[in-house]
Amino acid sequence: MASFDLAQQPHRRFNPLTGEWLLVSPHRALRPWQGQQEAPDRSQRPAYDPGCYLCPGNTRAGGIVNPPYTGTFVFDNDFAALTPDAPHGAVEVGGLLRAEAESGLARVICFSPRHDLTLPEMTTEAIRGVVDVWAEQFAELGARPDINYVQIFENKGQVMGCSNPHPHGQIWAQRTVPGDPAKETVQQRAYFQQHGRTLLTDYLEIELREQTRVVLDNEHWVALVPFWAAWPFETLVLPRRPVQDVTQLRDAEKDAFADIIRRLTIRYDNLFQTSFPYSAGLHQRPTDGEAHPEWHLHMHFFPPLLRSATVRKFMVGYEMLANPQRDITPEYAAQRLRELPEVHYKQTEA
Amino acid sequence: MASFDLAQQPHRRFNPLTGEWLLVSPHRALRPWQGQQEAPDRSQRPAYDPGCYLCPGNTRAGGIVNPPYTGTFVFDNDFAALTPDAPHGAVEVGGLLRAEAESGLARVICFSPRHDLTLPEMTTEAIRGVVDVWAEQFAELGARPDINYVQIFENKGQVMGCSNPHPHGQIWAQRTVPGDPAKETVQQRAYFQQHGRTLLTDYLEIELREQTRVVLDNEHWVALVPFWAAWPFETLVLPRRPVQDVTQLRDAEKDAFADIIRRLTIRYDNLFQTSFPYSAGLHQRPTDGEAHPEWHLHMHFFPPLLRSATVRKFMVGYEMLANPQRDITPEYAAQRLRELPEVHYKQTEA
Ligand SMILES: O=P(O)(O)O[C@H]1O[C@H](CO)[C@@H](O)[C@H](O)[C@H]1O
Ligand SMILES: O=P(O)(O)O[C@H]1O[C@H](CO)[C@@H](O)[C@H](O)[C@H]1O
Numbered sequence: 001m002a003s004f005d006l007a008q009q010p011h012r013r014f015n016p017l018t019g020e021w022l023l024v025s026p027h028r029a030l031r032p033w034q035g036q037q038e039a040p041d042r043s044q045r046p047a048y049d050p051g052c053y054l055c056p057g058n059t060r061a062g063g064i065v066n067p068p069y070t071g072t073f074v075f076d077n078d079f080a081a082l083t084p085d086a087p088h089g090a091v092e093v094g095g096l097l098r099a100e101a102e103s104g105l106a107r108v109i110c111f112s113p114r115h116d117l118t119l120p121e122m123t124t125e126a127i128r129g130v131v132d133v134w135a136e137q138f139a140e141l142g143a144r145p146d147i148n149y150v151q152i153f154e155n156k157g158q159v160m161g162c163s164n165p166h167p168h169g170q171i172w173a174q175r176t177v178p179g180d181p182a183k184e185t186v187q188q189r190a191y192f193q194q195h196g197r198t199l200l201t202d203y204l205e206i207e208l209r210e211q212t213r214v215v216l217d218n219e220h221w222v223a224l225v226p227f228w229a230a231w232p233f234e235t236l237v238l239p240r241r242p243v244q245d246v247t248q249l250r251d252a253e254k255d256a257f258a259d260i261i262r263r264l265t266i267r268y269d270n271l272f273q274t275s276f277p278y279s280a281g282l283h284q285r286p287t288d289g290e291a292h293p294e295w296h297l298h299m300h301f302f303p304p305l306l307r308s309a310t311v312r313k314f315m316v317g318y319e320m321l322a323n324p325q326r327d328i329t330p331e332y333a334a335q336r337l338r339e340l341p342e343v344h345y346k347q348t349e350a
Numbered sequence: 351m352a353s354f355d356l357a358q359q360p361h362r363r364f365n366p367l368t369g370e371w372l373l374v375s376p377h378r379a380l381r382p383w384q385g386q387q388e389a390p391d392r393s394q395r396p397a398y399d400p401g402c403y404l405c406p407g408n409t410r411a412g413g414i415v416n417p418p419y420t421g422t423f424v425f426d427n428d429f430a431a432l433t434p435d436a437p438h439g440a441v442e443v444g445g446l447l448r449a450e451a452e453s454g455l456a457r458v459i460c461f462s463p464r465h466d467l468t469l470p471e472m473t474t475e476a477i478r479g480v481v482d483v484w485a486e487q488f489a490e491l492g493a494r495p496d497i498n499y500v501q502i503f504e505n506k507g508q509v510m511g512c513s514n515p516h517p518h519g520q521i522w523a524q525r526t527v528p529g530d531p532a533k534e535t536v537q538q539r540a541y542f543q544q545h546g547r548t549l550l551t552d553y554l555e556i557e558l559r560e561q562t563r564v565v566l567d568n569e570h571w572v573a574l575v576p577f578w579a580a581w582p583f584e585t586l587v588l589p590r591r592p593v594q595d596v597t598q599l600r601d602a603e604k605d606a607f608a609d610i611i612r613r614l615t616i617r618y619d620n621l622f623q624t625s626f627p628y629s630a631g632l633h634q635r636p637t638d639g640e641a642h643p644e645w646h647l648h649m650h651f652f653p654p655l656l657r658s659a660t661v662r663k664f665m666v667g668y669e670m671l672a673n674p675q676r677d678i679t680p681e682y683a684a685q686r687l688r689e690l691p692e693v694h695y696k697q698t699e700a
Pocket of ligand 2: 155160161162163381385663664665666667668669675
């Protein structure tokens, strides 16, 4: 360890999962903010909204009627970014214009029939139902010969481009392995070949020893702010046992997954006493028929808020042209999240 | 050319400047939008704002007073993300926690004393003044032994995290070469070594032949929507002559650079009749003392708007976890921009 101070001085950190660097400028959060303010989500939503195309019994685009579902509900996205029947083909001009047809499927997962809930307001049992759907979907889609990667994710909150507040996530599954999981495959494989253990097994061991970036844990999972987090309150949710995908989790591990998601997202909501926006998603092994012993399932949470319910971090300018950059240290963010209670603020208010 | 239709079917495109792919889902722009709406910038700003810390004669943070400048004005950012005196040092734990001190400088460039202007509303001569400042700054900062890369950029509009509407850009200059220019160096070098011409020389030749993605040009520059554009109306501004950095531009090329920036940003404002937000910036050779014949100066414009002055593209969820994705084709975007007049809508209204 050198003498320079990570908490005070500008520095770069390396992301071993992607092989890329980011810039950390700890002192910069002190600057005054006269820029855009977000509208915090203070909406009181009804348990059932007749105008919502995700509520049970309602009609979606094209006249399809949702069943009167009582738990989770999965359907093919009516405006899918990927379709299974896309014709093959490619374009190639001088090695510089290169395109190829892409096929796949896009699905929507309703987490609950209740229009007014979000993950942190659902019971652990109900979230366990969502984990089970993830496993079923991964098993089904991953088994298809035309699907080599399955991306499960959630956009929560208007500021994260979520177009409907009904609690739901998405799955985009496709023929090729997209950029980020492809990078993570390369990095994890190199580490596994050299050490015979997954990269995230060894990383978790370091974090459990140092404790400074751990937010919470349970018997089977740990949630931490990764050393290389780019978003202010970004977290990484890791199973202690290295598994390649969600279908390999044992029953108790699935329960514990639901538990840690619930407790983490309650802390998020409590941080700024607002329904905390984020994009979150699972990273799992490609379903390309290879073994992938290097892959260690994990879940990323990328929340944009920085200072309050209304002031977010903008990844713009320098970040779009050069490098991600953050203004508060991951250690500070972890401490803030660690200090928060695990009872949802709405329940304390009530 | 294969028979599949780029204008209709989901496909992937390759970005030869970064070596990465993106997903294009042309049909998806048809989906209804019930998500976040941006507040368009309809503010009528005064030519001078006594509360603006960038206006001439006003006091900034820490009591510093701006001079009564009449053209451009450059100063060291009062809340710099990078500082020249950062102590050396590094952290390394198990090859997985890796950090190192970073040093550099951050500066602000006021484009005009007029608080109420933006680049598209300035004269070509005034924009030429901005180009000259870019060249001076690149020359000065790039000559420093402790600076190996100079990032010049602008965040325009609240939605792009701009914290003050006074027309201004920034420079972040630093010891290491950040991720994106480092990738572009690798890709351009590989191409140059193989072909003996810059990648962007050959790319430009293809685009001038095909014309479908060209938006406008002049004697020395071309503005086009790159084949691999990720943002809906993203453009790439290219000099016809391959130069490594802005200091190598001849007088007439600098005038023509100002001309194409003005005409392109007027088209942007006219697209949705709003002050069009974007992050834009120059990519130039690293100033690391090497020759870099492979480098071809260019300017990226990354504007977030998609459908109107109030509906933007969100790079979230799938995009943060997997791959950039776009909903309209680059060819369609270029056509829209090509059809617009080059007289600013505010002047037509007046
Ligand atoms: O320096 P500013 O204008 O205060 O801040 C803006 O630009 C910076 C550089 O792109 C970003 O890091 C900030 O998130 C953004 O709000
Ligand atoms: O599919 P939705 O919810 O309509 O759209 C949202 O999620 C997608 C996947 O992350 C993004 O491509 C869109 O920009 C975003 O608005």
